[in-house]
Amino acid sequence: MLFSFIIKVYFMYLHSAKIGLYSTLVLQNMETTLIQEIRSLDNDEVAAVIRKVLIDLGVPKVGTAYLDKTLDYMFQNYDKPRATYFVMEDQGRIIGCNGLAQLENYQGNICELQKICFFGSGKRA
Numbered sequence: 001m002l003f004s005f006i007i008k009v010y011f012m013y014l015h016s017a018k019i020g021l022y023s024t025l026v027l028q029n030m031e032t033t034l035i036q037e038i039r040s041l042d043n044d045e046v047a048a049v050i051r052k053v054l055i056d057l058g059v060p061k062v063g064t065a066y067l068d069k070t071l072d073y074m075f076q077n078y079d080k081p082r083a084t085y086f087v088m089e090d091q092g093r094i095i096g097c098n099g100l101a102q103l104e105n106y107q108g109n110i111c112e113l114q115k116i117c118f119f120g121s122g123k124r125a
Contacts, residue, residue: 038085040075045094047071053117
């Protein structure tokens, strides 16, 4: 499911070129799961998902993304040209997230997948 999500997000990004050609993608065979661009009201839940996944993976809080304040403002961080951030929702709850943005400090036309986090089956923040 993770690979499928990343590929779908990537192709949605390429297809849309950030000009509003999509708003929501319902995954095949998963009627309650959808992928959509992050909204400002998603910030708290996205930060909670990322931090919970990091804890579940045993990542230390100090010196890692766990204490990164940008996690609390993902909508604002990706609300810029050549960047987008998607959330995966299941039954109205965010269960995963994934960003795409131009590679920093590089003038070429390269994007990178960023801040990818998903709960294992059935887990939620």
